Amino acid sequence: MTPNRGVGIALLVGAILLRYVSGLAAELFTMRLSVVLALAGITAFYLGFRQVRAWWLPFALLVLSIPVPEVVRSSMTLPLQFRASRAGAALLEWRGVPVRLSGNIIEVPGRRLFVTEACSGLRSLTALVSISVLIGALMLRTWTARVTLLGGAVLVAIGINAVRVFLTGFLVVHAGPDTADGFLHTSEGWLLFLVSLALTAGVAWMLNRFERLFRGRSQVEVQTS
Numbered sequence: 001m002t003p004n005r006g007v008g009i010a011l012l013v014g015a016i017l018l019r020y021v022s023g024l025a026a027e028l029f030t031m032r033l034s035v036v037l038a039l040a041g042i043t044a045f046y047l048g049f050r051q052v053r054a055w056w057l058p059f060a061l062l063v064l065s066i067p068v069p070e071v072v073r074s075s076m077t078l079p080l081q082f083r084a085s086r087a088g089a090a091l092l093e094w095r096g097v098p099v100r101l102s103g104n105i106i107e108v109p110g111r112r113l114f115v116t117e118a119c120s121g122l123r124s125l126t127a128l129v130s131i132s133v134l135i136g137a138l139m140l141r142t143w144t145a146r147v148t149l150l151g152g153a154v155l156v157a158i159g160i161n162a163v164r165v166f167l168t169g170f171l172v173v174h175a176g177p178d179t180a181d182g183f184l185h186t187s188e189g190w191l192l193f194l195v196s197l198a199l200t201a202g203v204a205w206m207l208n209r210f211e212r213l214f215r216g217r218s219q220v221e222v223q224t225s
Contacts, residue, residue, distance in 0.1 A: 008045025029069040080120040088165025121161030128153040152203040160196040
């Protein structure tokens with residue numbers, strides 16, 4: 001391993017400047033990001049930038065562990081709320097439940113359901129993205145498969161959240177309004193998150209099988225040529 005003093009110093013200087021600017025703006029995301037950048041600079045200074053690339057997974061997980069900025073979170077939450085509301089209302093109509101949709105408000109017989117910020121699915125989405133990055137690094141060899149897994153995790157998170165909205169409305173109509181709050185509602189969210197984890201793992205397993213199949217065929221073609 002050959003140290004890259006110049007690259008390391010440049011990254012450290014960039015981290016210091018980023019920390020100073022973020023301190024002036026009181027922006028926590030870039031403030032925390034500067035710590036990861038400083039760690040990358042120290043690694044490049046002593047072990048070389050090639051080692052930074054070799055340790056891309058720990059650095060990526062550190063970045064993903066930083067909460068997203070409030071501006072980004074707010075801009076993502078409302079579209080996710082509307083998407084979950086539309087999909088949940090469509091599923092309820094498919095099951096024959098009378099529905100009236102107004103933004104993120106779903107009106108069913110005897111109850112008005114609000115798809116709040118906590119029900120937008122952003123938390124499960126960020127968790128699944130982090131998990132898919134980890135699983136992709138451990139199970140998959142190609143970046144194409146890893147990016148495909150990441151996209152699949154996003155779709156799974158959005159789809160499962162729509163199912164949760166549907167189940168909440170369905171239970172409210174057929175089991176009573178108390179099912180929309182409390183322990184049952186929380187347990188429903190946890191169980192559906194476990195389902196999303198299982199689906200993400202299933203997508204990773206299929207991609208791993210495709211990689212092995214493609215790699216096996218490539219080796220056979222090389223041997224026969």
